[in-house]
Amino acid sequence: xxxxxLTTAMLVAAALTATLxxxxxxxxxxxxxxxxxxxxxxxxxxFGTGPARGSIGTxxxxxxxxxxxxxxxxxxxxxxxxxxxxxxxTIERDYINFLIGGGMHPGKTCINLIVDGKVxxxxxxxxxxxxxxxxxxxxxxxxKALKGQSATLHIVDQYGRGWGHINVxxxxxxxxxxxxxxxxxxxxxxxxxxQRTRDIPIQGKYLLVPIKNGGRPxxxxxxxxxxxxxxxxxGDTLVHSPNVYLAHRKDEIDWWANLDLSEYVGxxxxxxxxxxxxxxxxxxxxxxxxxxxxxxxxQIRNLxxxxxxxxxxxxxHSQQRGWNNDPNGMMYYDGEYxxxxxxxxVGKCSANKYWGHSxxxxxxHWKELPPALRANGQGPDGQPVANRHPAMxxxxxxxxxxxxxxxxxxxxxxxxxxxxxxxxxxTGPGRARTFPNFxxxxxxxxxxxxxxxxxxxxxxxxxxxxxxxxFWYEPGKHWNIGVYDEKPGSRGVAFxxxxxLKTWQRTGRIDNFFECPEVLxxxxxxxxxxxxxxxxxxxxQYVVGEFNGRAFKPDHEGKHRFIYGPVYAGxxxxxxxxxxxxxxxxxxxxxxGDAPFQxxxxxxxxxxxxxxxxxxxxxxxxxxxxxxxxxxxxxxxxDKTLAGDHDELSFETRERIADIHIxxxxxxxxxxxxxxxxxxxxxxxxxAGRIRGGAKAKGSEDPAxxxxxxxxxxVVIDRPTVEIFLNRGETxxxxxxxxxxxxxxxxxxxxxxxxFRAYKMKSIWK
Numbered sequence: 001x002x003x004x005x006l007t008t009a010m011l012v013a014a015a016l017t018a019t020l021x022x023x024x025x026x027x028x029x030x031x032x033x034x035x036x037x038x039x040x041x042x043x044x045x046x047f048g049t050g051p052a053r054g055s056i057g058t059x060x061x062x063x064x065x066x067x068x069x070x071x072x073x074x075x076x077x078x079x080x081x082x083x084x085x086x087x088x089x090t091i092e093r094d095y096i097n098f099l100i101g102g103g104m105h106p107g108k109t110c111i112n113l114i115v116d117g118k119v120x121x122x123x124x125x126x127x128x129x130x131x132x133x134x135x136x137x138x139x140x141x142x143x144k145a146l147k148g149q150s151a152t153l154h155i156v157d158q159y160g161r162g163w164g165h166i167n168v169x170x171x172x173x174x175x176x177x178x179x180x181x182x183x184x185x186x187x188x189x190x191x192x193x194x195q196r197t198r199d200i201p202i203q204g205k206y207l208l209v210p211i212k213n214g215g216r217p218x219x220x221x222x223x224x225x226x227x228x229x230x231x232x233x234x235g236d237t238l239v240h241s242p243n244v245y246l247a248h249r250k251d252e253i254d255w256w257a258n259l260d261l262s263e264y265v266g267x268x269x270x271x272x273x274x275x276x277x278x279x280x281x282x283x284x285x286x287x288x289x290x291x292x293x294x295x296x297x298x299q300i301r302n303l304x305x306x307x308x309x310x311x312x313x314x315x316x317h318s319q320q321r322g323w324n325n326d327p328n329g330m331m332y333y334d335g336e337y338x339x340x341x342x343x344x345x346v347g348k349c350s351a352n353k354y355w356g357h358s359x360x361x362x363x364x365h366w367k368e369l370p371p372a373l374r375a376n377g378q379g380p381d382g383q384p385v386a387n388r389h390p391a392m393x394x395x396x397x398x399x400x401x402x403x404x405x406x407x408x409x410x411x412x413x414x415x416x417x418x419x420x421x422x423x424x425x426x427t428g429p430g431r432a433r434t435f436p437n438f439x440x441x442x443x444x445x446x447x448x449x450x451x452x453x454x455x456x457x458x459x460x461x462x463x464x465x466x467x468x469x470x471f472w473y474e475p476g477k478h479w480n481i482g483v484y485d486e487k488p489g490s491r492g493v494a495f496x497x498x499x500x501l502k503t504w505q506r507t508g509r510i511d512n513f514f515e516c517p518e519v520l521x522x523x524x525x526x527x528x529x530x531x532x533x534x535x536x537x538x539x540x541q542y543v544v545g546e547f548n549g550r551a552f553k554p555d556h557e558g559k560h561r562f563i564y565g566p567v568y569a570g571x572x573x574x575x576x577x578x579x580x581x582x583x584x585x586x587x588x589x590x591x592x593g594d595a596p597f598q599x600x601x602x603x604x605x606x607x608x609x610x611x612x613x614x615x616x617x618x619x620x621x622x623x624x625x626x627x628x629x630x631x632x633x634x635x636x637x638x639d640k641t642l643a644g645d646h647d648e649l650s651f652e653t654r655e656r657i658a659d660i661h662i663x664x665x666x667x668x669x670x671x672x673x674x675x676x677x678x679x680x681x682x683x684x685x686x687x688a689g690r691i692r693g694g695a696k697a698k699g700s701e702d703p704a705x706x707x708x709x710x711x712x713x714x715v716v717i718d719r720p721t722v723e724i725f726l727n728r729g730e731t732x733x734x735x736x737x738x739x740x741x742x743x744x745x746x747x748x749x750x751x752x753x754x755x756f757r758a759y760k761m762k763s764i765w766k
Contacts, residue, residue: 027092027173029153032069037084044082046073046157046165055134060349062167064136065099070169073102073109073157078164086153093173094144096121101136103163104128111168112154115146119154127163128276136167138178197291198271204297205262207232207240207269210247210290211596213254213348228290229376230346231272234264238388241376242354243276244346248288255596256301257321257346260370269296274380302596307765309595311739313718314657314763315629317366317584317601319356323348324599326467326516326538326569327584328355329372329402329422332576337363338449339584340372340422341601342399348598352376353396355424357449362625363573363582363604365764372452373397373424373443384428391443391452394428399516400440401469401481403574409479410501412444412455420445421501423481425466426458440468440483442501461496461504467516471574473497476549482517484537485509493517493537495551508551512559513537516569519547520581524609524616532609532616538569540585544609544616555616562618564691565734567602581607582623590720590736602734603716603723621729622716626659634658634758635745642749649756650746656739657761660715662747663754670750675715678743680722680735682715691724691733710754717742 030040032051042049051069055062059074071084096113102125103109113121121141127133157166200207209230232240240259247253261269271291300306300320312318322345329340336359343356355373358366374392379385384394405412405419412419426441441458445451461468461481468483478499485494492511496504515538524530535552536542540563545554563570563585570585587600605620635651642648664673666686673684683692714725719739725732747756 029171033067039087041085045076046080046082047084048075060134062134065169072167073165079160081158084155091146094175095140095177097140097178098171099136099169101125101167102165105159108159109166110156114152137180140177202264202296206258209257210253210293211257212247212252229274233270238385242346242352246290258300311593311720321596326399331402331574333404364625393426396427398425399467400424403470414446420449423468423470473549482519484515510552518571522609562731619729620732629762630759631762634760636757640753644750648746648748652744654741658717659759661757662713664711665752667751673749677745679738679740
């Protein structure tokens with residue numbers, strides 16, 4: 001009886017202790033709601049001087065944090081590194097709970113619990129591949145065994161590449177663990193069992209893949225990961241392996257992607273789903289129909305009218321499906337202009353990095369071909385798959401250049417057609433911060449760009465960098481590559497030379513350029529015998545100077561500029577038939593609504609050099625081929641005097657696209673020239689010589705027009721964009737818009753309107 005009573009008392013005491021412990025309030029370690037980190041110690045440049053207030057710069061939207069602030073090491077973008085260390089505290093509860101997101105790079109993007117100078121617990125973000133989400137989720141450490149000990153927290157960002165940042169918020173000690181929230185269950189039980197693999201006959205040239213935008217399929221199961229890898233094999237050859245956010249039921253499908261299987265029609269494909277780093281999906285929804293929904297067909301599947309979606313550009317190139325960023329490999333050969341671009345064919349986010357491919361006879365009307373290069377030739381073990389498609393790189397096919405080997409210097413030619421060459425960055429295994437195994441690589445085509453083969457001797461250049469632009473140097477009869485080149489504390493472009501496209505020698509470097517270089521040799525004005533070299537990188541800021549086949553020497557200090565707005569990473573067509581330098585850039589952050597594509601491109605712009613009182617300057621203006629799309633006048637007026645704010649030239653239209661040309665002689669007291677329409681306006685500040693919003697004429701140094709001078713504006717309006725050309729391209733800027741009917745278009749100023757003409761525009765897709 002005594003023993004039983006003691007046992008009962010002990011159980012009661014234990015239960016009472018547990019109840020009292022559970023009732024103890026949580027201890028807040030940090031909620032990051034202040035303007036600074038307080039007593040936390042900061043090193044490096046990744047974390048800034050205080051908590052972030054959500055997303056930073058170009059970062060995707062960050063969600064899931066509490067209150068207004070959080071730790072976000074995207075301050076210096078992914079290349080930045082640093083640490084954030086807490087004051088010492090005593091572990092007084094059973095668990096430490098916190099919100100975490102960002103990159104999954106153990107030991108490099110993580111939060112560590114330090115006890116006795118050693119890492120006692122650690123956690124990282126969920127993302128280790130392109131795609132993914134910036135959402136923070138709860139996690140916890142069980143620290144019962146460490147109670148009573150002194151500890152510190154060490155938030156680490158020591159990874160400088162993709163997903164090289166960490167997000168943390170609301171760190172608390174608690175007796176109750178917090179776990180990642182469970183996804184809501186799917187309604188209905190009438191779904192087949194989940195399939196990890198499926199054999200499918202290839203009866204058409206496309207594999208149709210059901211996509212859910214944003215990676216938020218509401219499936220149930222122990223894993224909240226929404227990104228999967230779809231491996232497609234034909235025989236034992238890996239032909240596609242994209243990261244993909246799949247719709248798991250018919251009612252979840254936002255759009256249908258397609259993967260090219262045209263060379264395998266009549267055979268069988270094996271489809272396999274897996275998680276990153278796993279051979280198959282063993283923690284994914286057990287009620288998914290994703291593989292069962294896939295089929296092959298000769299036609300792509302559209303839920304909206306193709307090329308007539310509400311926000312589809314009508315006279316700019318745009319890809320049928322998926323994401324685009326940088327234009328790549330642009331060249332002319334045998335009657336066709338070839339445009340390649342950074343493409344995610346199965347998602348509206350930046351991932352996968354195929355090279356999309358379109359051709360055009362005139363740089364205006366485009367036909368999309370199957371992607372030229374394919375990404376992700378790695379197996380579940382992260383190593384290259386030996387038997388993969390000839391056009392498949394080991395990692396991602398990052399940006400680069402293209403050209404035509406007219407002299408067969410590389411020895412790749414096998415038929416009557418000249419060899420087309422692509423140079424690109426393969427981000428495959430071993431691409432570390434020092435001595436990468438893969439860097440700049442080469443692919444070639446012997447059939448006018450319809451099929452491509454990655455050279456088996458890749459890589460052609462090993463260094464820390466990306467985006468190789470290939471060009472021919474005629475005086476030396478050799479090839480050059482200008483490529484973004486990283487060094488600690490320095491960004492620049494390195495130059496390499498080769499006579500056979502395979503063996504390359506480093507010859508020079510120029511500092512202060514970042515990503516996607518372009519190098520051109522252009523006449524100044526109308527004199528073909530006076531030529532200068534021009535160099536720019538992704539932001540479009542350029543230098544004029546001399547290139548001797550080894551290195552670039554600018555004529556001046558600093559850089560000039562004529563491109564403004566969300567335009568990035570443009571380049572020009574190589575091997576042009578008429579010698580023109582024609583530029584196309586990436587138009588960023590456009591609203592495409594529910595359409596199955598994201599992002600866009602600029603108009604093709606002819607780049608020219610001109611002598612000015614301030615020196616040689618570059619201009620960019622739409623190529624004359626655009627004028628073939630004019631379909632009559634919406635409005636025309638000449639020699640009209642306007643007296644100011646309440647005086648205007650205007651008309652109304654239900655059109656959503658137009659090309660508007662304006663020539664004005666402002667009065668001496670004129671302040672602005674403004675053009676307004678339903679969802680936008682263009683305002684030229686006469687005194688400042690700039691388009692409001694930052695576009696100053698004649699580069700970045702000097703105002704363009706003075707009162708009394710003639711000012712020309714060309715405003716080209718497509719469904720998602722407005723492009724503005726001041727004084728025939730002294731400055732160029734792009735603005736996003738919402739594709740509304742233009743409504744009332746009104747021109748206001750003080751002065752003489754010499755010409756105001758608006759053209760109706762044809763669609764290139766109809």
